Amino acid sequence: MNFLRRSVLDRQLKHSLSRNKCRLDSGIRGLRKDMELTLEYGVKLHQIKINASKLSIGAYTDIVSGSELQNVSSIGRYCSIARNVTIGQNRKSHPLSWLSSHSGLVGLRQRQSPATSTHEEVKQTVVGHDVWIGMDVLILEGVTIGTGAVIGAQSLITKDVPPYAIVTGSPGKVQRYRFEPHIIDGLLASQWWNLTPHQLAELPIEDPEALLDALKGFVVPDSHPGKVVVRNQPFAVDYHAAQ
Incomplete structure (x- = not known):
């Protein structure tokens, strides 16, 4: 794609994203071919690379520059993802039983001799709210990161992380949980992430137990914020207003 064509598409993309208070700083250069990306309201994606085939990112999530999204199908609302994070790394991209673990050489061999390719499906990673x-965290493909979890810097995540767990290390291990079990159960049942930031700011978010008391008898409704759906090569972008 030439520079002029890319500039035109980037302007079109930026306009559509701005209607939904979203940003995608890398523009279409950061998107893989034949992909579909759905962004809910207020998502901020800095200079990142997206190699996922179909990915949905929830409202108000912020992903800092240098990160790469590979085999991941969904990232929830209100997530905070720091610099140089890789989510959904293929476990079989560097086969140790071959002559060389070099991914380029492996890929070339598999194209020349398809029978050498693994037929095991690459599993998608899912990140909760x-x-x-x-x-510098690396999360392998096929992992589920539970809602409310915290993953410490430079950790390697090879298996599922429970909701509200604090995980560090290589490989990552649960160090502790953010709250007592009854509070975790209450927070998950409340589905508080369907509320807007302004609604949450009126609640005692500094004290989750008090917040649960405040929500007693109140059913948090399902929310359907505005979203932008981006498709690449062929390029298309659609805006869907909040319902």
Whole structure:
């Protein structure tokens, strides 16, 4: 794609994203071919690379520059993802039983001799709501990161992370949980992430137990914020207003 064509598409993309208070700083250069990206209201994606085939990112999530989204199908609302995080790394991209583990050489061999390709399906990673991922974290494909989890910087995540767990290390291990079990159960049942920031700011978010008391008898409704759906090569972008 030439520079002029890309500039035109980037302007079109930026206009559509701005209607939904979203940003995608890398523009179409950061998107893989034949992909579909859905962004809910207020998503901020800095200079990142997206290699996922179909990915949905929830409202108010912020992903800092240098991160790469590979085999991941969904990232929830209110997530904070730091610099240089990789989500959904293929576990089989560097086969140790071959002559060389070099991914380029492996790919060339598999194209020349398809029978050598693994037929095991690459599994998608799923990230829940309100997940905080620190700098330089690597998360392998097929992992589920539970809502409210915290992953410490430079951790390697090879298996599922429970909701509201604090995980660090290589490989990552649960160090503790953010709250007592009854509070975790209450927060998950409340589905508080369907509320807007302004609605949450009126509640005692500094004290989750008090927040649960405040929500007693109140059913948090399902929310359907505005969203932008981006498709690449062929390029298309659609805006869907909040319902």
